[in-house]
Amino acid sequence: MVLQYRYSKKIPELCVPAGNLKILQYALEYGADAVYAGGSRFNLRTLGDNFTIKELQAAADYAHSIKKKFYLTLNAIISENELEDFKAYIDEIKNIEFDAVIISDPGIMQIIKEIIPDMRIHISTQASVSNHETVNFWGALGASRVNVARELSLKEVAQICKKSNIEIEVFVHGALCISYSGRCMLSKYLSGRDANKGECSHTCRWKYYLMEEKRPNTFFPVDQDKRGTYIYNSRDLCLIDKLDMVVNTGADSIKIEGRMKSENYVSTVTWVYRAALDLIKNGEFNRQKKSALLKELDKTTHRTFTSGFMFSGSRKSPELADNDNVGYIKKYRFSGSVKGFSEEYNGPVILARNQVRVNDILDILQPGKDPVKFKLEKMVNARSRQFVEVCNTNEEFIICGLGKIDKMSLVKTKL
Ligand code: SF4
Numbered sequence: 169m170v171l172q173y174r175y176s177k178k179i180p181e182l183c184v185p186a187g188n189l190k191i192l193q194y195a196l197e198y199g200a201d202a203v204y205a206g207g208s209r210f211n212l213r214t215l216g217d218n219f220t221i222k223e224l225q226a227a228a229d230y231a232h233s234i235k236k237k238f239y240l241t242l243n244a245i246i247s248e249n250e251l252e253d254f255k256a257y258i259d260e261i262k263n264i265e266f267d268a269v270i271i272s273d274p275g276i277m278q279i280i281k282e283i284i285p286d287m288r289i290h291i292s293t294q295a296s297v298s299n300h301e302t303v304n305f306w307g308a309l310g311a312s313r314v315n316v317a318r319e320l321s322l323k324e325v326a327q328i329c330k331k332s333n334i335e336i337e338v339f340v341h342g343a344l345c346i347s348y349s350g351r352c353m354l355s356k357y358l359s360g361r362d363a364n365k366g367e368c369s370h371t372c373r374w375k376y377y378l379m380e381e382k383r384p385n386t387f388f389p390v391d392q393d394k395r396g397t398y399i400y401n402s403r404d405l406c407l408i409d410k411l412d413m414v415v416n417t418g419a420d421s422i423k424i425e426g427r428m429k430s431e432n433y434v435s436t437v438t439w440v441y442r443a444a445l446d447l448i449k450n451g452e453f454n455r456q457k458k459s460a461l462l463k464e465l466d467k468t469t470h471r472t473f474t475s476g477f478m479f480s481g482s483r484k485s486p487e488l489a490d491n492d493n494v495g496y497i498k499k500y501r502f503s504g505s506v507k508g509f510s511e512e513y514n515g516p517v518i519l520a521r522n523q524v525r526v527n528d529i530l531d532i533l534q535p536g537k538d539p540v541k542f543k544l545e546k547m548v549n550a551r552s553r554q555f556v557e558v559c560n561t562n563e564e565f566i567i568c569g570l571g572k573i574d575k576m577s578l579v580k581t582k583l
Contacts, residue, residue: 179449180419183239183337184438185427189219192227192238194431197535197576199442202237203227204270206366206427209257210244225264237267241427243292245364246276258283274309281310288312293339294364296348298324300331307334315339315423318405319348319477322413329418340407340414341437341465342425344476346372346400354400372400401495406473408465409458411444414478432502432521432578433468439533440464464539467500467531467580500531500580506573507564510550515567517550518579524559529582530567534574542570 184200186192192203205227206218219227224240231238240261246254258280268288271277272295280287290313291297291306298317306314313335316328329336345352345363352363354371361367376399377387390399405425407414414422422445424437440461447453465473504518524530526547532540549556550564559565 178415178418178420179445180415181237181421182438182441182445183421183423184434185424185429186227186434187218187427187429189223189227189230191429191431191434193230194435194576194578195438196231196234196236198435198438199535200236200438202239202267202421203231204239204241204423204427206241207257207261210242210246210250210254210366221260221264224261224266228265231267232265239268239270239290240264240266241270241292242276242280243270243272243294244366246273251279255279255283268312270315277309277311290337291315293318294351296351300328303328303332303334303336307332313337313420315421317348318344321480322410322417322478325414325419325478326417335420336418337421337423338414338417338419338478339405339425340411340422341441342405343471344402344405344474346402372402374400376400401471403474404471405476406462406465406470407475407478408440408444408461410475410479411441412448412453415445415448430502431505432580435535435576435578436464436468436533439535442536464533466497469496469498471496498583500582502578503528503530503581504565504579506575506577507550509572510548510566513548513566513568515570516573516577517564517566520559520561520563520565522561522581524565524579524581526557531580531582532573532577533580534577537574540573 181201182199183202183204184195186195186203186205192205195203207224208218208220228238254276262284266287268290269280270290270292271280272292277289280289289311291311293315296317297303297306297314298320303314303316311334315337316325318339320328325336325338347354355361355363355368358371359369361369376390378390379387422441424441426433426437444453444461447457501522503522503524504520506516507519508517510517524544524547526544528544530542530544544567546568547556547559548554548566548568549559550566556565
């Protein structure tokens, strides 16, 4: 297959999710060029923390102070009876300097254009844009960027990039829906919570039984492995080892999924994709580096990875249909974040997010540096100043003798 690339050496923007202001700061420190987040209403993650109007302003100010970008997601399907509320909300946020708003509906685009005429508009993957004619249709309406459907092949993405008049963005990492680009009624049908209004109850990850119609109260187990049953679960998308090929399509932005994820998850994934983009830029993205980056991603809690539709070769790829072993994989636990430094014990003060014990194998990730792995030999409770064997969740401890580490460092424990 010979792909016609629009650009050969352009490094795309790294666009990362944030569920709150703290995660936004971690994402930007760990190498994101842009962060996308939802306000308290009209986005597809209404069950996450999300940002108040004051926090949206603070997020935009923070991102701009370090020359990064901040996008607001407004991609929920808006019903007739929500229109006036939606207009009032846009009126409330109209003075915040977002670098773009992310939408999926032409009517919503029109409202935003009327209230904030010079706002840049990005089209969400929820719009399922699958060809360059649709991209250019959105461009003619005034959109600046389209996040194309996750169901496209690499060749299709490259062709769309070549023939499009506006920017193209692609998802490279994170959870996938079993439905087409998030258009799903399963959650609404089974739990009354509408995924298209940001209320998904992740119904596809529930445990299901088999029932024969004439024996209504007899449930036969559907067993896959000892951790459970995942008949509707999808694998998680991960394109790290093929990122050079994605970059070569000419895409303008690569995007990571996960607005409900912790700072540990977002920082680790951002660190990995930033490192990969920098290696690609320097012509150093080789097999050894790919494998090291994949090992870092494996320190996050995730489902079995897939390279998704982009590299499936056929939409009937067995990897996409095969849902064996798609429960969560967890090899590391998030153990804490830095609160300060103790001169007395020459080590960082860590707020424990999970229990930590002497002899644990710790792994410290810092922005822009290689991870450090070591056995915890001595720790002091930061309050009592006593040497301790165990530190419980929400207590602070000092790692004796480690020296200074970055204030945004994150500590993990190998399980
Ligand atoms: S229920 Fe599953 S497939 Fe449906 S929107 Fe939620 S995560 Fe996606």
